[in-house]
Amino acid sequence: MTDYVRQFKPFSEIIGQRRAIKFLKKVMASNKIPHAYLFTGIAGVGKTTAAIALTQAINCHKPMNYEGCGKCITCRQIIHDNFIDLVLVAPEGRYIKIDQIKELNRSLQFKPVSGRYRTVIIEQAETMNREAANSFLKTLEEPPPGNIIVLKVTEPLDLLPTIVSRCQKVAFRPLPSNEIKAWLIRELHQDKKRASLTARLSEGSIGKAIQISDSDFLEHRQESLLKLMKLPELEPESAIEMALEYSGKNKKATEDSMKRDPVIFELLGLWKTWYRDLMLIRIGGTEEQLINIDFTKKLKTLSNVSKIEDFIDSFMILDNAQRELIRNPNLGLLMENTVLALKRRCRV
Numbered sequence: 001m002t003d004y005v006r007q008f009k010p011f012s013e014i015i016g017q018r019r020a021i022k023f024l025k026k027v028m029a030s031n032k033i034p035h036a037y038l039f040t041g042i043a044g045v046g047k048t049t050a051a052i053a054l055t056q057a058i059n060c061h062k063p064m065n066y067e068g069c070g071k072c073i074t075c076r077q078i079i080h081d082n083f084i085d086l087v088l089v090a091p092e093g094r095y096i097k098i099d100q101i102k103e104l105n106r107s108l109q110f111k112p113v114s115g116r117y118r119t120v121i122i123e124q125a126e127t128m129n130r131e132a133a134n135s136f137l138k139t140l141e142e143p144p145p146g147n148i149i150v151l152k153v154t155e156p157l158d159l160l161p162t163i164v165s166r167c168q169k170v171a172f173r174p175l176p177s178n179e180i181k182a183w184l185i186r187e188l189h190q191d192k193k194r195a196s197l198t199a200r201l202s203e204g205s206i207g208k209a210i211q212i213s214d215s216d217f218l219e220h221r222q223e224s225l226l227k228l229m230k231l232p233e234l235e236p237e238s239a240i241e242m243a244l245e246y247s248g249k250n251k252k253a254t255e256d257s258m259k260r261d262p263v264i265f266e267l268l269g270l271w272k273t274w275y276r277d278l279m280l281i282r283i284g285g286t287e288e289q290l291i292n293i294d295f296t297k298k299l300k301t302l303s304n305v306s307k308i309e310d311f312i313d314s315f316m317i318l319d320n321a322q323r324e325l326i327r328n329p330n331l332g333l334l335m336e337n338t339v340l341a342l343k344r345r346c347r348v
Contacts, residue, residue, distance in 0.1 A: 008079045010067050011053045014046045015183060015206060016175040023170060024054055025066040033058065033117075034168040035143035037150045038125075038159075041172030044207020050172070051121050051150040052078065055086050058148070059115040074115055085115040090123040098131040105135065108144045118147045125151035126158035127326070133160050140166040174204020188213055200291045201273070221270055225295065228271055229302070231343050243339040247331035264335065265325055268318045271342075274299075275315040282308045306346045317341045 011021045020039075027033060039047040056068035056078045068075040077083040089096060089104055104120065112118040122128075128136060140149075140163060149167075156164050181199035183206065184190045190198065190213065197218065202209035212218065231239060246267060273291040280289055281303040287296055321338045325331075 008052055008056075008081070009049050010056065010070070011050070012067060014049055014053065016179050017046050017050065017172055020046075020050060020170050020172050021053075024050065025057075027168070028057060028066045033148065035148060036140055036167040037148070038156060038164060038167035038169045039150055039152050039172060040154070040156055040169060042154055042174060042203065042205050044202075044205030044209075044211075045172045045174060046206070047150075047152045047172050048121060048123075050170075051119065051152075052086065054148075054150075055083070055115075055117070055119040058117050059083075059085070077114070083115065085112045085118040087118065087120045088123060089120060091127045094127065096122070096124070096128040096132050098129065098135055101128070101132045101135045101139075105139050108139065108147050112146050116146070120147065120149045122149065122151045125153045125163075126155070128159075133163065137162055137166075175206060176204070177202075180204070180206060180209050184209060184213065194218075197293060200293060201270075203269070203273075203291075217266075224267055224270055225274060225292065228274060228342075229298070231339065232346065234343070236340065236343070239339050239343050240336055243335035244332055247335040261325060261331070264331060265322055268322045268325070268338070272315055272318045272322075275311045275318070275346075278303050278306075279308060279311045279315070282311065310346045314342050314345045317345065 011025070014021060037051075039051065041047060053067070056075055057063055057066050059074045059078075060068035061072035061074060062069045068078070070076075070079065074083065078086065087104075087107070089100055092100060108118070108120070137160065143149075151159070151163070151167060153159055156169065177196075177199045180202055181192075181195045184195040184198055185192065188195075188210075198209050198212050201212060201217075201221070227242060231242070234242065246264065277290050277292050277295075277299050281299055287293065290296060290299065292299065317338060321334060324334060
């Protein structure tokens with residue numbers, strides 16, 4: 001098991017997930033709560049927050065409109081993060097391992113300690129290795145009563161089909177850019193220009209918008225995009241050097257790869273937005289639809305340099321690299337192959 005810093009919000013305060021919340025409340029109203037949910041969607045859109053709100057609603061002593069009252073002992077325990085029947089399982093290193101699932105299976109055999117239901121949130125469920133997934137499948141096939149399991153995953157295809165089929169799927173959608181922009185202005189007091197750019201780069205994720213706001217991401221972003229634009233001009237040796245620089249493999253004392261992974265994942269995602277914008281302009285999209293709005297002039301200039309098929313291929317190269325980074329990362333080789341593949345496809 002892993003400790004987890006939880007942020008409590010009732011259903012009514014979760015932003016932009018009205019459809020998912022309406023569905024969860026409808027299920028509660030039917031008194032047929034499933035033993036396992038599959039919450040799908042990108043990180044930072046409210047999946048964990050909704051799972052905690054669900055925990056409160058089903059354990060509250062005096063629920064109102066299928067939300068916790070906020071006053072009973074169970075609600076107070078959840079609000080103050082000391083409700084013992086709320087458990088998180090998260091990857092240890094890169095994967096959720098068999099020993100973690102065995103420990104979970106043992107604990108599920110006991111009745112909840114203080115609530116009517118125990119809620120288990122499985123973070124990044126797609127990182128279960130095969131042994132762990134097969135062991136977990138047995139739990140889903142014969143679920144102990146009094147337990148609700150919430151698996152969080154970006155894409156259901158990354159899970160075993162037999163696991164997906166035994167869960168109630170609830171989709172969490174990316175938030176509209178204007179809702180995130182308004183939230184940044186209202187809650188973080190950002191100016192409109194910065195809030196607009198941050199919201200576009202957040203890809204529909206409040207969590208990512210907060211991370212961008214709390215870091216120097218925007219400054220590093222400009223540098224990374226400028227390097228990408230120079231890639232077609234580089235000799236292969238210089239392109240490889242650029243790849244190794246990002247992966248950290250050309251340093252005498254390399255950073256731990258576990259720390260580099262999220263950095264590389266974000267870089268690949270940023271580069272995807274560049275090719276996405278180029279495709280958008282090429283098919284006649286509007287400036288309002290662009291993510292990298294501050295590079296509009298440059299994007300318009302470069303959009304006609306290559307074929308749209310090359311932009312599509314480049315986007316898919318980066319998307320596949322992100323998936324490979326999760327499955328079997330070798331940062332040096334991954335970045336080398338990705339950068340060289342991009343260089344072959346496009347002039348921008």
